[in-house]
Amino acid sequence: MQHTLPQLGDWHSLDELRDLQLKQVPQVLAWAARAPFYRERFGSGAPPSTPEDLASLPLTGKQDLRDRYPFGMLAVERSRLATYHESSGTAGAATPSYYTAEDWIDLADRFARKWVGLTADDTLFVRTPYALMITGHLAQAAARSRGATVVPGDYRSLAMPYTRVIRALHDLGVTLTWSIPTEPLMWAAAAREAGYRPGEDFPHLRALFLGGEPLTPARRKRISSTWKVPVVEEYGSTETGSLAGECPEGRMHLWADRLLCEVYSPRTGRLSPEGRGQFVVTPLFREAMPLLRYNLEDDVEISYEACGCGWHLPTIRVLGRPALERTVGGRPVTQYALEEIVFGLPATYEVMFWRARAESSTLHVHIEVAEAHRAGAVPELTAAITRELGVPCEVTPLEPGTLVPREVLTAVPDVVKPRTLLGPDEDWSQAALHR
The missing domain is CATH 3.40.50.12780 (ANL, N-terminal domain)
Incomplete structure (x- = not known):
């Protein structure tokens, strides 16, 4: 119809x-x-x-x-x-x-x-x-x-x-x-x-x-x-x-x-x-x-x-799903609210990748940030989370490439189709498998 x-x-x-x-x-x-x-x-x-x-x-x-x-x-x-x-x-x-x-x-x-x-x-x-x-x-x-x-x-x-x-x-x-x-x-x-x-x-x-x-x-x-x-x-x-x-x-x-x-x-x-x-x-x-x-x-x-x-x-x-909300110190924390704060940091700090873990009393946040920007990014983010969400937090700087490894961005994997006839120097344990 x-x-x-x-x-x-x-x-x-x-x-x-x-x-x-x-x-x-x-x-x-x-x-x-x-x-x-x-x-x-x-x-x-x-x-x-x-x-x-x-x-x-x-x-x-x-x-x-x-x-x-x-x-x-x-x-x-x-x-x-x-x-x-x-x-x-x-x-x-x-x-x-x-x-x-x-x-x-x-x-x-x-x-x-x-x-x-x-x-x-x-x-x-x-x-x-x-x-x-x-x-x-x-x-x-x-x-x-x-x-x-x-x-x-x-x-x-x-x-x-x-x-x-x-x-x-x-x-x-x-x-x-x-x-x-x-x-x-x-x-x-x-x-x-x-x-x-x-x-x-x-x-x-x-x-x-x-x-x-x-x-x-x-x-x-x-x-x-x-x-x-x-x-x-x-x-x-x-x-x-x-x-x-x-x-x-x-x-x-x-x-x-x-x-x-x-x-x-x-x-x-x-x-x-x-x-x-x-x-x-x-x-x-x-x-x-x-x-x-x-x-x-x-x-x-x-x-x-x-x-x-x-x-x-x-x-x-x-605004996301309520099922993904976490509680820290008796207060709700959502990924949406936290993301807004993280990306609210000055772009010059070049913080793009982060993760967080909500524990009962503390919100632990990891950010990839170069050494040159850590003195600004870490205290600013700590203060913003405390101010906006009202929860105790601990912000840890990580070397760029920790959360998103460089090899993920640069790898050129070899896509091999299944094969069952191999030469004398080939690893036949991989026969018939995609890798």
Whole structure:
């Protein structure tokens, strides 16, 4: 079934946006009624069919997807499926997700909504996994839908070490990249090891597309200033595809013409259209695997304040997951808050790589920093953490190359295909193995 998808500019107010959403709800509920999970949840009575019915339904959680692995959420014939995916979660159980070819039209179109543009003149370097996760496939589909050239860079695979990444970025005239926020910092370090200047010797690069990790303003500024190009943030998941992207004003907007979005408070059990809490989403054009009020469990803040871009879409701040919060001295510490402080150090200190361990009474922080900058960086970071987080901390300087070893940035591993016939001087213990 071909979907008629809303496009930016099809509505001119939040009221018109709401009308678009409500018009699609009956179709979403009808698709869901074909899935075993929702048929069981709806019971023997008349299935829900109105926005009011949807608002009365319980949340769908990640465990629901895991419990129905692999195809208990399927709402179409298997013959109609185009792709099968699983999320990158570390719960130990698979979180399945699947899409039809028609679903992929919506997926690719949402990802391609980049304010910098994605055109046939672009070369997009995709540095995310091309495995069961959707991230690499999503970027490739979006780029090809706009006619762009795709360089499938994969993610930290044996076939794509950082030396090869830098060569591709430089020699192929890459104009756009897609990765997690950590990667451009790794590329900068690897580029310098190879004798390149990150902001000078890659003249074709015009923007970095980032997603997959919470990105604080301070780290964003460091990445952008290092490469001297705009950073364009993306928010999504394997279960849903792209959920939000940046406008020209630098604000993250939810693709609410394609989604119904809510905020859930675990403390009160209430759901509301805006505020801070866990993000709950209902994709409006997902036929293969409808998700009704799906709780992503990400801590977010949603607002309907007006934005100068004129898109008339709600904005979202992604703050991470509460499950990753730690307690030190009775006070909460999040990676998001700590990252903002670390990258708030002056860029002249060249601190890019760090780690922290939260113990009951002390927060231990390690930073890579050259000897010449330690006298400034260590006391400044200690004072900032104590002031901003209110916890005792101990900051330890490490020699550059400790957290990210130089060989990781410079290695050129030999990718060997399986072989079973070897010569007299070859190690046949490696026969039939990839290394």
